[in-house]
Amino acid sequence: MSPRVVLVTGVSRYLGSRLAAELQADPTIERVIGVDTVAPRDEVMTQLGRTEFVRADIRNPLIAKVIAQAEVDTVVHMNVIATPLGAGGRTAMKEINVIGTMQLLAACQKAPSMRKLVVKSTTAIYGSSPRDPALFTEDVEPRSLPKSGYAKDAVEVEGYVRGFGRRRPDVTLSLLRFTNFVGPTIETPLTRYFSLPVVPTVLGFDPRIQLCHEDDGIETLRRCVTEEHPGIFNVGGSGVLLLSQAIRRVGRPSFPVPSPAVSVVARLFRRAGLVDFSPEQMRYLEHGRVADVSRLRRDLGWGPRPTVDAFDDFARDRAGLLKAERFGAVEDAVLTRLAGRRTTSSATSGAVGV
């Protein structure tokens, strides 16, 4: 059952605009409405095609009017923001994330036309700790719930979404917990981190990381909008990379920082505007986080590409100083030198024999 009118929140940001562009290209969807507080940049606007843009704040009851008037049947909520810098401070971010979601869900609950709700959440809600199982399944009880920042907002958002699900059981609810995104174009704290000329790590720790390619993220959202996939899903590539391994694959030297100094260094980086890493993400750099993505693969009959491939697609154009070719070249130079030495020595010994 294909949706008729789709509303996408957070459409001015990268993933939101890409999803809207994808959906408006689908002729079976009658209308695509994009909502955000700021208008998309001009070059994004052209991609959005027939998407109707409504400049509205989802913290404002105006959103209810939009949903009612357009008889929206599918809402894609992508307006949970991860970085306080992008939202104008932590207070504003919290308000957009939590109050915004509450307003949006209130509006959805009142709308009789509502059929489907797709929410973009994050695996960050599982936290990172040494006492958790190696892979988080969707129904695991995490040992330590995140106490601050984006992850805590996401936990609260999920709480409200579950409440909505109870009150409107007739609405198909897909809750997608994404792992960190990478890809050639997307910009996240993690992609900026891997783009630093020298990458700081926590001394004595080497976490496992799991990544989702941006294209696969969009594809997952698209499938959940156009097909029926009720439930909670972890979304990310299969397999893991070690942080050290990822840094080497992107050809950068790493700089281990002793754990007590980590918060100081993190603050310096934040102030310099290099990488906006929250304390939650610092814990991630110690213990990592990997989710079990098999449920999504089973339900959709498709899954995002493996973590390694997603990362390599990101790393291809960003190779730093330590390029793989250089190591290979040195190795081959030594080997050919050796082979050459052997040739000459055997040649001379042969001459003596004659």
Added chain:
Amino acid sequence: MSDTNVIPLEPRDARPGRKSAPRKPATPPATERPAKPQAAPEPDVAPPSDWERKLAGGMAFLRRRLTGDYEVDDFGFDPDLTDHVLLPPLRPLYEKWFRVETRGLENIPDTGGALVVANHSGTIPLDALMTSLALLDHHPAHRHLRLLGADLVFSLPVVAPLARKSGNTLACNADAERLLSSGELVGVFPEGFKGIGKPFSERYKLQRFGRGGFVSAALRTGTPIIPCSIIGAEEIYPMIANIKTLARLAGVPYAPVTPFFPLLGPLGLIPLPSKWIIEFGEPIETADLGSAAAEDPMLVFNLTDQVRETIQSTLYTLLMQRRSVFF
């Protein structure tokens, strides 16, 4: 770098870190690679000498490490690093120092999941490392033992990543069942810190076997339980006292005092050269009990006791046979 140097790279370019590339740790495919086929057309090339082959292998390994071109599984197990860097330094300890003797290796299946349950002792978990090495080097199928460790292990810097890279994971049912059902050989020490940190006077007396979580993991996955008895590990660091206050301050389960440590300083860290025997007992099959059996606490308790009794009696038998601690 001149262009000529880059030419031999061609065959490698097909590779850049493809996931599908075979990853057989024992025989790294990259080791035997380029230059030699390049030089082959030359008629009078002496075959590469032994050290040259070693150098080539070493450089290939170094390149794989420096460019991140290796694979780890979901648990962070890095077979390339484990086989080439982490385990080799332990081999002299295994062969020459403890002169480990293994018995009953035929009880370990060549393929498929199985749970090795062993007694824990020795103040420092060398028994875990030696058991892993025994199975990797002396079992016909050269199996990696995936150990389940306490959460303390995974919160310590340096130790945590090494533990994960050598194939270990947190002792919890989710991880144990995931490993067992994917056909891995899993090792567990149900005594935990109670076993490894017990005073020398209580040597070879098995402590309480946790809550029997390992039995329910085996039941749920239908994998056999293999009792394993280790003799010799108790004597490597005879713990004569435990400074509880210091342990509490440092947040560790015990702070050991041995006859030589801390008295002799770092010298006291050298383990005593006791003679070890590791015996793998007959497997206890769980497949015919069905996975529902894991929900029957009485059955789980009984099975836990059975495993514990088996290990305890094997320990006594082995101790009777042992001529002395050191020979």
